[in-house]
Amino acid sequence: MPDTTHPNSWDARAKSSSFFGFTDLPSIEARGTVVLTHGEGPYVFDTEGRRYLDANSGLWNMIAGFDHPGLIRAAQEQYARFPGYHAFFGRMSDQTVMLSEKLAQVSPFESAKTFYTNSGSEANDTMVKMLWFLAGAEGQPERRKILTRGNAYHGVTAVTASMTGKPYNSLFGLPLPGFIHLTCPHYWREGRDGESEAEFTARLAEELEEVIAREGVDTIAGFFAEPVQGAGGVIPPSAGYFDAILPILRRHKIPVIADEVITGLGRTGEMWGCESYDFVPDAIISSKALTAGYFPMGAVILGPELADRLQRATREVEEFPHGFTASGHPVGCAIALAAIDLVETELLDRVRALTPSFEAGLARLAEHPHIGEARSRGLMGALEAVRDKETKAPWDGDLSVSERIANTCTDHGLICRPLGQAVVLCPAFIMTEAQMAEMFEKLGAALEEVF
Numbered sequence: 001m002p003d004t005t006h007p008n009s010w011d012a013r014a015k016s017s018s019f020f021g022f023t024d025l026p027s028i029e030a031r032g033t034v035v036l037t038h039g040e041g042p043y044v045f046d047t048e049g050r051r052y053l054d055a056n057s058g059l060w061n062m063i064a065g066f067d068h069p070g071l072i073r074a075a076q077e078q079y080a081r082f083p084g085y086h087a088f089f090g091r092m093s094d095q096t097v098m099l100s101e102k103l104a105q106v107s108p109f110e111s112a113k114t115f116y117t118n119s120g121s122e123a124n125d126t127m128v129k130m131l132w133f134l135a136g137a138e139g140q141p142e143r144r145k146i147l148t149r150g151n152a153y154h155g156v157t158a159v160t161a162s163m164t165g166k167p168y169n170s171l172f173g174l175p176l177p178g179f180i181h182l183t184c185p186h187y188w189r190e191g192r193d194g195e196s197e198a199e200f201t202a203r204l205a206e207e208l209e210e211v212i213a214r215e216g217v218d219t220i221a222g223f224f225a226e227p228v229q230g231a232g233g234v235i236p237p238s239a240g241y242f243d244a245i246l247p248i249l250r251r252h253k254i255p256v257i258a259d260e261v262i263t264g265l266g267r268t269g270e271m272w273g274c275e276s277y278d279f280v281p282d283a284i285i286s287s288k289a290l291t292a293g294y295f296p297m298g299a300v301i302l303g304p305e306l307a308d309r310l311q312r313a314t315r316e317v318e319e320f321p322h323g324f325t326a327s328g329h330p331v332g333c334a335i336a337l338a339a340i341d342l343v344e345t346e347l348l349d350r351v352r353a354l355t356p357s358f359e360a361g362l363a364r365l366a367e368h369p370h371i372g373e374a375r376s377r378g379l380m381g382a383l384e385a386v387r388d389k390e391t392k393a394p395w396d397g398d399l400s401v402s403e404r405i406a407n408t409c410t411d412h413g414l415i416c417r418p419l420g421q422a423v424v425l426c427p428a429f430i431m432t433e434a435q436m437a438e439m440f441e442k443l444g445a446a447l448e449e450v451f
């Protein structure tokens with residue numbers, strides 16, 4: 001644990017200078033903050049010189065580790081060439097153009113147009129504004145409702161927190177009206193007694209039909225889904241889920257947006273999560289791995305139909321009055337070009353090669369009497385802790401059991417993330433088999449210590 005005693009310690013300085021988001025203050029008051037200084041491959045180091053294997057790739061984003069020479073070089077060269085510019089008023093950098101062309105090429109779309117933001121939240125927020133802009137421009141101003149799912153995570157702005165299906169957003173008085181959450185497609189937790197997985201999936205499809213009928217199809221602007229829910233605790237959808245719901249959305253002409261902030265750029269073993277589930281959405285939201293975490297950047301990648309409609313609306317009605325100072329930042333774009341190249345030439349193969357040992361490690365730990373479910377897709381996975389495997393009854397107490405497991409891991413030099421009752425793993429694609437083994441060994445030891 002870090003030194004929390006000295007008034008000039010990094011811990012004390014961090015606490016007295018910084019306001020923490022997504023952080024349990026009693027927990028860091030008891031345990032101290034971890035202040036990091038640098039990284040090597042998938043390891044990070046703190047101010048006390050301790051080394052941690054980061055099983056979460058930062059926050060799902062550092063897919064190439066913390067010191068990748070190619071990404072650092074791409075940033076340095078672009079900083080030296082042209083350190084920043086916007087992408088408005090008919091001007092943008094050459095890097096921005098090249099990245100948009102590259103994204104069109106690697107996207108599942110026949111053609112694509114991309115709009116840039118600084119984060120995943122802003123990209124989802126932008127997509128909602130695009131749908132609302134279209135509704136107004138196409139003479140259907142009442143077409144504003146947004147469909148998402150329980151347990152979804154789409155961001156932290158007022159709109160994207162409203163899309164997010166997490167109870168904590170009620171602390172802000174959210175969701176805003178018009179954001180409708182369908183059932184989370186997690187069979188293990190949401191399936192009813194005696195209900196088969198196929199019946200569960202069919203029930204969710206029926207629910208979607210009912211919601212569309214109840215709300216009125218003319219009031220619905222779009223449907224957003226993470227191909228695999230990430231911050232909800234890594235929830236791959238129930239078998240056949242997208243095959244069941246997509247025809248309904250298509251029949252009602254409701255745009256389908258794949259929020260690929262975590263799943264995009266290789267995480268699920270395909271370039272895009274939607275490809276792992278065999279569907280082509282109308283737009284893709286990307287961030288995180290887009291720059292391998294080396295630059296804050298998000299992207300709305302519009303498939304041909306939405307791109308055409310938006311183009312028409314901006315030509316015939318008015319310009320799209322939206323954007324950020326750093327939209328299409330040339331350094332971010334140069335890094336993204338290098339990151340996508342890395343994914344294409346090396347990292348996608350690494351994800352595929354590592355997936356069997358990742359799945360085997362999860363399956364081994366799932367034999368523990370207090371692990372109720374192991375779930376994963378590609379290199380994103382979770383172990384859900386339960387008090388009782390049969391009843392799936394969760395643990396209760398002041399500190400969730402997943403937090404106790406994650407804290408114990410931190411003490412042993414492994415960073416993993418507690419999410420609800422689950423411990424989540426999202427390793428960097430550059431991990432070696434030996435580092436993967438170290439990750440599971442430390443997590444296994446933490447499970448033994450906690451239970």
Ligand code: PLP
Pocket residue numbers: 118119120121122124153154155156226230231259260261262287288
């Ligand atoms: N969408 C998904 C699926 C995410 O996982 C996240 C962040 O974890 C976001 C959107 C928000 O991205 P950001 O934190 O960059 O705003």
